[in-house]
Amino acid sequence: MTGGTPARPLTVDEYAPLAQAQLPAATWHYVEGGAGTESTVAANRAAFGRFRIRPRVLVDVAQCELSATVLGDPVGVPLGVAPMAYHELACEEGELATVRAAGSLSAPTVVSIFASRTFEDIAAAAAGPLWLQLYWLHRRDVLQKVVRRAEAAGFRALVLTVDTPRLGRRLREARHGFHLPPHIAARNLDGEVTGFLHDRRDGSSALSRHADAFIDPSLSWSDLDWLRSQTRLPLVLKGVLTAEDAAHAAELGVDGLVVSNHGGRQLDGATATLDALPEVVRAVGGRCPVFLDGGVRHGTDVLKALALGAQAVFVGRPVLWGLAADGEAGARQVLSTLRDELEDAMALSGCPSLKDLDPTLLARGPATAAHDGFHGPAEG
Ligand SMILES: Cc1cc2nc3c(=O)[nH]c(=O)nc-3n(C[C@H](O)[C@H](O)[C@H](O)COP(=O)(O)O)c2cc1C
Numbered sequence: 001m002t003g004g005t006p007a008r009p010l011t012v013d014e015y016a017p018l019a020q021a022q023l024p025a026a027t028w029h030y031v032e033g034g035a036g037t038e039s040t041v042a043a044n045r046a047a048f049g050r051f052r053i054r055p056r057v058l059v060d061v062a063q064c065e066l067s068a069t070v071l072g073d074p075v076g077v078p079l080g081v082a083p084m085a086y087h088e089l090a091c092e093e094g095e096l097a098t099v100r101a102a103g104s105l106s107a108p109t110v111v112s113i114f115a116s117r118t119f120e121d122i123a124a125a126a127a128g129p130l131w132l133q134l135y136w137l138h139r140r141d142v143l144q145k146v147v148r149r150a151e152a153a154g155f156r157a158l159v160l161t162v163d164t165p166r167l168g169r170r171l172r173e174a175r176h177g178f179h180l181p182p183h184i185a186a187r188n189l190d191g192e193v194t195g196f197l198h199d200r201r202d203g204s205s206a207l208s209r210h211a212d213a214f215i216d217p218s219l220s221w222s223d224l225d226w227l228r229s230q231t232r233l234p235l236v237l238k239g240v241l242t243a244e245d246a247a248h249a250a251e252l253g254v255d256g257l258v259v260s261n262h263g264g265r266q267l268d269g270a271t272a273t274l275d276a277l278p279e280v281v282r283a284v285g286g287r288c289p290v291f292l293d294g295g296v297r298h299g300t301d302v303l304k305a306l307a308l309g310a311q312a313v314f315v316g317r318p319v320l321w322g323l324a325a326d327g328e329a330g331a332r333q334v335l336s337t338l339r340d341e342l343e344d345a346m347a348l349s350g351c352p353s354l355k356d357l358d359p360t361l362l363a364r365g366p367a368t369a370a371h372d373g374f375h376g377p378a379e380g
């Protein structure tokens with residue numbers, strides 16, 4: 001087809017250039033960037049490409065069932081939105097657009113403690129379950145307050161991010177002097193811990209200065225008791241990549257783990273999440289659910305993570321791409337594309353139920369070009 005209205009994107013990746021065209025350069029590089037050489041960003045994608053699918057045939061796939069239960073709540077898909085700060089950077093409605101989009105699939109959303117809309121407004125717009133992501137702030141009283149508010153607003157779980165005692169060296173943010181525009185703020189933190197976020201300084205990221213001032217890097221295993229004493233909500237740890245830490249967390253009775261390297265934004269050189277998943281699943285031994293995020297861009301990526309033992313996966317950057325390109329409709333389209341691709345992959349591999357997804361579905365194979373790092377829209 002030539003001329004006329006541009007075709008609607010058919011894949012998640014096609015939203016990236018559309019988002020880039022909409023966003024100021026500094027915002028685009030904040031969203032897209034990783035730490036250091038961005039080797040972990042690339043590794044997350046490459047890991048999916050090293051597994052091939054062993055399809056089974058002559059299975060009745062007239063009905064494929066994608067609904068699941070996560071932390072006790074029914075969801076329409078084993079797929080949700082990873083916590084990301086400041087969705088208003090991507091579109092005016094911010095997190096309200098995100099949770100409406102996720103709600104249309106009954107998908108869970110993890111709301112960042114640095115959300116740009118209030119927990120109460122987000123909860124009022126949501127149809128799927130909401131979890132609250134926390135950073136370990138020096139100001140424990142502030143943490144206590146946000147936990148109470150999230151509980152009162154009906155949030156269903158707490159997700160403590162444990163891979164961020166300080167911010168990774170994100171060179172793109174530093175080069176662009178990334179800072180928040182004046183109209184965007186961490187609306188749930190009342191200015192108590194939001195210093196530096198709006199201050200521009202060339203050669204350094206305002207976010208990084210903010211994190212150094214307000215995130216307490218002394219967080220260790222013994223602090224988890226305090227958090228659990230503050231709430232009845234299930235506690236999930238986000239950012240675990242090893243069997244050792246997974247076993248320890250399971251012994252302490254945490255309610256879930258997210259295998260994550262923060263989308264390659266923290267420790268450059270950290271293990272790809274799909275590579276870390278099997279050892280974490282083995283170490284946990286069924287004591288709590290294991291989730292994964294990082295580099296999920298296709299339904300077959302979701303299928304592979306579920307086959308290796310994840311109960312659900314979370315998606316980060318693509319949701320912001322969708323929001324930037326087309327607001328709520330864009331985010332909805334990103335999530336529903338992943339859902340539809342997952343259903344296709346289940347049908348074509350002879351797995352009508354999520355229970356059919358296990359490691360025998362996968363074989364190690366040569367990497368494919370389509371998974372080697374960033375790839376834009378197909379040519380033509
Ligand atoms: C713009 C942006 C902001 C993020 N903010 C947070 C955050 O506030 N808290 C957190 O735990 N993780 C945060 N993350 C990490 C995501 O939760 C997730 O681990 C990662 O984006 C998953 O990888 P993907 O983007 O390749 O899907 C952020 C990621 C991005 C891209």
Ligand SMILES: CCCCC(=O)C(=O)O
Binds near residue numbers: 084167207210265
């Ligand atoms: C203080 C960090 C907030 C956002 C974040 O986690 C990210 O940009 O990855």
